[in-house]
Amino acid sequence: MNLSVKPKTVVKTIAVITLLVYLMPLVSEALLRTVGRTYGLVLFDVDYPRNIPAIYNVFLTLSAALLALLIAFFTRDNWKLRFGWFAVAGIAGFLAIDKGTGLSTYLSRETINQIFHLNEYPFLATYAVIGLIGAAIAWQIGKAFPFRTRRFLLVWLAVKAFGLVGLWLVSGYYAHWVTTENFVYAFLSTLEEATETFSTVILLFGLLDYLSLYLPTFNLSIENEEQIINPTSNYSPVITQQENLSSRP
DSSP states (O other): OBOOOOHHHHHHHHHHHHHHHHHHHHHHHHHHHHTSOOTTGGGGOTTSTTOHHHHHHHHHHHHHHHHHHHHHHHOOSOHHHHHHHHHHHHHHHHHHHHHHHOHHHHHIIIIIHHHHOOOSOHHHHHHHHHHHHHHHHHHHHGGGSOHHHHHHHHHHHHHHHIIIIIIHHHHHHHHHHTOSSSHHHHHHHHHHHHHHHHHHHHHHHHHHHHHHHHSOOOBOOOOOSSOOOOTTSOOOOOOOHHHHHHTOO
16 A cells, blocks of 8 residues: 655645634634633633644644654665754654743753853753754754755744744733733734744655655555465465355255
C-alpha cells in the first residue's frame, strides 16, 4: 500500500484550519464586548488557561518534531544532515513542550539565571542563550541541508522569533502601558500566538517538501502470517474425486 501526500494540498488545509482557530478568539472578544457573552468561545481566548489555540499549537509543533525525527532516521548517508534533522526535531520538540508547560520560564529562573547571572528579562535571556547556541550549531550543520530546505528552515526560525520576541514585546508593552481589557490587546495577543503557529505551518511545508523531493516513496507491506497466496500465481486448489462427486446434486 502506497501513501501519497501532496505537500501544498496538506499545508493549505492546515493553514485554513489554523486561520479559523485564531479567528475564534477575536469572535469571542467581539461577542463579549457587544452582547456580554462568549457562548463558550472563551476556550479560544489565548489568555485563557489551557486554551484551544495553545493545545493546537502544541499538537502541530509535536507533529513537525516527529516528522523531522522520521526524516533523521531515514537519512543514513550524510551524518551532518542526519544530525541536522535531529536538531530540528529537538528544537521543535522543545518549543512544543515549552508551549504546553512553560519550561523556558523555569529554566531561566533556575538554571540560566544562576549560570549567567541574568537577573532581568529572564524570558528573553532564555531564548537569547538558546538562540546563540542554536545559531552556532546551525552555522556548521546548516550547510548540509539542500538550499530549498535551508530556506524553509530559516523562514521558520525568523517567523518564530518575530512572534516569540517582536510581537510579544508589542503586546506586553500595550498591556503594561494601556490595558488588557479591550479589543486591541486581544488582537495583538492573538496575532502573536497565530504568528508562532503559522511558523510551524511553514516548517511542516518544508518537511513535506523535503520528503517529496528526497524521500518520495513509502511502501507499507501487510502480510497474512498464516498463509500467503500470490494472487498473480497460477494457484488452483486440488479437488479429490470423492469431493468432486459429493458436490454433484
